[in-house]
Amino acid sequence: MEKTVKPVKRIEGSLRVPSDKSVSHRSIILPSLAEGESVIKNFLKAGDTLTTLNVYRKLGVDIEEKDNVIYVKGKGLEGLKEPDDVLDMGNSGTTTRLTLGVLAGQNFFATLTGDDSLRKRPMKRVVDPLSEMGAKVDGRKEANNLPISIRGGKLKGISYFNSKMSAQVKSAILLAGLYAETPTEVVEPIVSRDHTEKMLNWMGANIEIDFMTDGYKVKISKTDRLKPIHINVPADPSSAAFFAAAASIVPKSEIILKDVMVNPTRDGFFRKLKEMGADIEYKNKRDEAGEIVADVIVKYNDLKGVKVVKEEVPSMIDELPLLAIVATQAEGETVITGAEELRVKESDRIKAIVENFKRLNLEIEELEDGMVIKGKQKVKGGVVDSYKDHRIAMGFAILGLVSEDGITIKDADCVYISYPDFFKHLEKVSK
Ligand SMILES: O=C(O)C1=C[C@@H](OP(=O)(O)O)[C@@H](O)[C@H](O)C1
Numbered sequence: 001m002e003k004t005v006k007p008v009k010r011i012e013g014s015l016r017v018p019s020d021k022s023v024s025h026r027s028i029i030l031p032s033l034a035e036g037e038s039v040i041k042n043f044l045k046a047g048d049t050l051t052t053l054n055v056y057r058k059l060g061v062d063i064e065e066k067d068n069v070i071y072v073k074g075k076g077l078e079g080l081k082e083p084d085d086v087l088d089m090g091n092s093g094t095t096t097r098l099t100l101g102v103l104a105g106q107n108f109f110a111t112l113t114g115d116d117s118l119r120k121r122p123m124k125r126v127v128d129p130l131s132e133m134g135a136k137v138d139g140r141k142e143a144n145n146l147p148i149s150i151r152g153g154k155l156k157g158i159s160y161f162n163s164k165m166s167a168q169v170k171s172a173i174l175l176a177g178l179y180a181e182t183p184t185e186v187v188e189p190i191v192s193r194d195h196t197e198k199m200l201n202w203m204g205a206n207i208e209i210d211f212m213t214d215g216y217k218v219k220i221s222k223t224d225r226l227k228p229i230h231i232n233v234p235a236d237p238s239s240a241a242f243f244a245a246a247a248s249i250v251p252k253s254e255i256i257l258k259d260v261m262v263n264p265t266r267d268g269f270f271r272k273l274k275e276m277g278a279d280i281e282y283k284n285k286r287d288e289a290g291e292i293v294a295d296v297i298v299k300y301n302d303l304k305g306v307k308v309v310k311e312e313v314p315s316m317i318d319e320l321p322l323l324a325i326v327a328t329q330a331e332g333e334t335v336i337t338g339a340e341e342l343r344v345k346e347s348d349r350i351k352a353i354v355e356n357f358k359r360l361n362l363e364i365e366e367l368e369d370g371m372v373i374k375g376k377q378k379v380k381g382g383v384v385d386s387y388k389d390h391r392i393a394m395g396f397a398i399l400g401l402v403s404e405d406g407i408t409i410k411d412a413d414c415v416y417i418s419y420p421d422f423f424k425h426l427e428k429v430s431k
């Protein structure tokens with residue numbers, strides 16, 4: 001499906017964007033290992049999270065939906081069953097890497113595959129530590145690429161330095177650590193999204209979280225049982241970011257984004273936008289089942305270029321392509337560095353931004369680990385490729401709002417991965 005986004009006069013209104021993708025994945029995976037029934041309200045029904053739900057059904061977990069509430073009847077740490085067939089991980093890196101961590105602890109065999117994009121993404125980052133813990137893993141390209149097969153079993157703990165600051169790697173190791181005979185430790189130079197360890201803590205895992213002066217450490221030890229939980233998933237800051245960006249670059253705009261999770265490991269984009277001069281406010285800040293939630297109010301304001309450095313990347317990793325798009329409308333240059341991880345997402349997101357900018361005659365310099373974007377550029381419009389990557393499709397839709405003739409996005413239906421109603425919501429707030 002192709003989609004064209006035309007210029008608008010302003011962005012105005014109020015939205016509750018879909019629920020958080022990271023928390024939704026974890027609200028199936030962790031309760032599947034609990035003893036008893038967990039209740040999940042506001043679960044995100046989108047491509048990636050429905051993949052997780054189907055995978056855990058294939059692993060023998062009874063997951064039901066009634067009146068928009070998901071009930072996960074946990075099987076206990078040892079209760080999953082060997083799947084009858086290859087598990088399809090679709091487009092989802094999170095499902096794959098976290099599930100490899102879970103399967104490392106199971107005494108059975110499973111094979112995982114995925115779509116064209118997922119089969120290119122690096123898995124050695126989890127295969128290596130899980131193999132060191134004792135899982136038997138093999139796969140394509142020396143076990144770096146799906147299909148990958150795994151036979152779990154008796155594990156020992158490891159001490160792991162998470163140099164890529166990847167929450168998926170941290171989570172995979174912590175999940176395997178629930179089963180290891182000796183303690184497991186993950187140390188990070190900068191804390192990556194912390195939903196897994198927070199949820200494990202609420203569920204009674206044997207876990208210690210330590211904010212050190214020069215980093216962050218999580219220690220997990222063998223756990224006999226996890227308690228079921230009740231979760232109300234807040235709105236996804238990564239989805240809200242598109243509308244915060246839109247209101248920041250279209251003159252006279254004002255938008256209210258309701259119930260957004262503003263966990264400090266996730267709200268880096270809002271903070272960076274503020275540093276650029278955006279008028280952003282968190283109202284009605286509250287604690288909802290352990291997560292900080294707020295209504296985010298964004299009004300149009302003049303923006304200036306900024307720098308993004310490595311230490312800032314984890315809290316805004318999925319929003320960096322969008323930041324590059326916003327930067328075209330700011331006064332002065334924006335320099336993004338330390339973001340080489342963008343090259344191994346659903347697409348090579350640095351290349352996707354650079355090639356699409358060239359198609360639109362916009363100035364950008366490609367760096368190995370980032371981009372340099374010229375400010376105050378006039379966007380005439382044209383046709384871009386989403387590379388079947390949801391974040392790229394939605395990012396260029398936002399740029400279309402400030403173009404002269406509109407931007408047409410190829411393969412725009414990929415927004416289904418995280419935000420099925422994206423174009424409907426965009427229409428609703430476009431005036
Ligand atoms: O743990 C998670 O839910 C995620 C972690 C991040 O990936 P990495 O762990 O590869 O940085 C992020 O890009 C992805 O969208 C979701």
Ligand SMILES: C=C(OP(=O)(O)O)C(=O)O
Pocket residue numbers: 048091092093094095318345346391418
């Ligand atoms: C990178 C993403 O997801 P995943 O790694 O789960 O495919 C994303 O949603 O931007």
